Amino acid sequence: MDELTYAFLTYAPFKDYGPAFKIGRYYVFGGVAADQIDGVQSSWDITTATGVSVFGGRPVETELDGKRGDYIYGGRVFQRIEKKAEVGASFLKEDDDGGRYREEFGLDVWLLPIKNLELQGHSFWNNITKGWMEHSYTFRVPLQRVVISGLYARSDYRNAFSARTLSAFSPDLLGQGEGLTKIGASVEVPLGGGVSASINYTGYGYRKSGDARYYGGTATAEWQSLSGGISIHRMDGEVERLRYLELRAYVKKSFRRMTFVMDAINLRYELPISGLKDAYSINGTATYKINNSLSAGVDIGYSKNPDFTNNAMVLMKLVYNFRKDL
Amino acid sequence: MKTGRYEKYVFLMTFLSALFFGNGIPEPHAEELKITGGHPIELSGKPVCTECHSSDTEVVMRPVAAFNHDSDWIARHRFLASKTARLCDACHHVSFCTSCHAYKEELKPSDKHSDSPERWLPHRGNYLFQHRIDGRLDPTSCFRCHGRQNNEVCRRCHK
Structure with missing residues (x-):
């Protein structure tokens, strides 16, 4: 049972609006909640402008101390203003062994203040540590020939990672009082004929560590059954490990029932790490579609990095899709 | 917070240019x-x-x-x-979401969907070394999937 990814029943007697119900193991997405639970959920779009959802059950997480006394519940309400905005408020409470584990509140917004500007994002509050977990907001302007977008995100590690089942997110490892502010922008230009190009920039600012910038460009192309992409990015940080050039290229070609992919990544460190300046990984994939649901494939990969001077991998896959959307 | 001065200008300029040139939604x-x-x-x-x-x-x-x-x-x-x-x-359907947002999953999404390179999924190639760099760079992006679940493999080292 514990290996189960999902299994649930949905009861939605109304086609588009009206209450819908779920029971079983599934993901809850809504405001502050992005959690897998064993439980029940009801969501109700009361009108096109107003809705509410609630859920409750047992959290599906890495178990460190047994399941007794573990509960999770929460909900979200939203109000839409026609063509202009959606504002949501959400909360989540989780108990572990009967004790307070998570108490989180969220505010989320989607705004269209003018017809050429879309804003969305959220802010989450940790009511146990009494601090903001994260603020994450984006803006986006899709024009006729270009899409411009930007990102602002800020996170306080102590508040954001207070409920964890992995020591990698401990302040002992990431630093006491550490936090990240991320600001980015990208411009995508569809060039026509299946060709698209984009440039992007992301700046990383830390409270304690040295800052970093990641920037570069990507181009993709698609022509009939052939597609490909190439990207080049520079990581420019104040610490040695964050100074490298990243290159990636892939090509994909389909012949009837066969699909072939070549995918290569190269990292060129400014200063050698464990004596290595060039790390790379090359992967080839061949997939044969037996029918609409069943496919068989083989992946062959070779990589070289500071951990492994020669690393080869072969993976054989037999995939059966119960749904056509995978 | 030591946000670099360049980032603020890039964000501001992009925002203003979007307002100025925008006419599209x-x-x-x-x-x-x-x-x-x-x-x-x-x-x-x-x-x-x-x-x-x-x-x-x-x-x-x-x-x-x-x-x-x-x-x-x-x-x-x-x-x-x-x-x-x-x-x-x-x-x-939920099977689509959980093919990446997994609970206990041995296969990386990039291996599971190796025939879809256009999805630019994370963890491509041998990610063992690079995860130390990315994890320090932006642990919030790791936490969404590995903070409380889907971290059986991580816990082999990060007890």
């Missing part, structure tokens, strides 16, 4: 498009809604352009998924 109209029963035509590849839908089409009171699966879609899909799950259901 189609004017939505009040009529609701009800596609929760499924999209009427099967789509292949990344859907760019505005390729077919007229400029005034509106979905759940948003312009249809908001749902274009363009280059920044992976970064922003979480915002829409948490608000318009029933719309996502028109094309995607």
Whole structure:
């Protein structure tokens, strides 16, 4: 049972609006909640402008101390203003062994203040540590020939990672009082004929560590059954490990029932790490579609990095899709 | 917080240029498009809604352009998924979400979907070394999937 990814029943007697119900193991997405639970959920779009959802059950997480006394519940309400905005408020409470584990509140917004500007994002509050977990907001302007977008995100590690089942997110490892502010922008230009190009920039600012910038460009192309992409990015940080050039290229070609992919990544460190300046990984994939649901494939990969001077991998896959959307 | 001065200017300039040059999000109209029963035509590849839908089409009171699966879609899909799950259901079922957002999963999404390089999934190649760099760079992006679950492999080293 514990290996189960999902299994649930949905009861939605109304086609588009009206209450819908779920029971079983599934993901809850809504405001502050992005959690897998064993439980029940009801969501109700009361009108096109107003809705509410609630859920409750047992959290599906890495178990460190047994399941007794573990509960999770929460909900979200939203109000839409026609063509202009959606504002949501959400909360989540989780108990572990009967004790307070998570108490989180969220505010989320989607705004269209003018017809050429879309804003969305959220802010989450940790009511146990009494601090903001994260603020994450984006803006986006899709024009006729270009899409411009930007990102602002800020996170306080102590508040954001207070409920964890992995020591990698401990302040002992990431630093006491550490936090990240991320600001980015990208411009995508569809060039026509299946060709698209984009440039992007992301700046990383830390409270304690040295800052970093990641920037570069990507181009993709698609022509009939052939597609490909190439990207080049520079990581420019104040610490040695964050100074490298990243290159990636892939090509994909389909012949009837066969699909072939070549995918290569190269990292060129400014200063050698464990004596290595060039790390790379090359992967080839061949997939044969037996029918609409069943496919068989083989992946062959070779990589070289500071951990492994020669690393080869072969993976054989037999995939059966119960749904056509995978 | 030591946010670099360049980042602020880049963000501000991009925002202002978007305001200045922008004229593109189609004017939505009040009529609701009800596609929760499924999209009427099967789509292949990344859907760019505005390729077919007229400029005034509106979905759940948003312009249809908001749902274009363009280059920044992976970064922003979480915002829409948490608000318009029933719309996502028109094309995607939970099996699609859990093929990446797993509970206990041995295969990396990039290995599971190695025949879809156009999805630019994380963890490509041998990620063991690079995860130390990415994990320090932005642990918030790791935490969403590995903070409380789907970390059986991580826990072999990070007890």
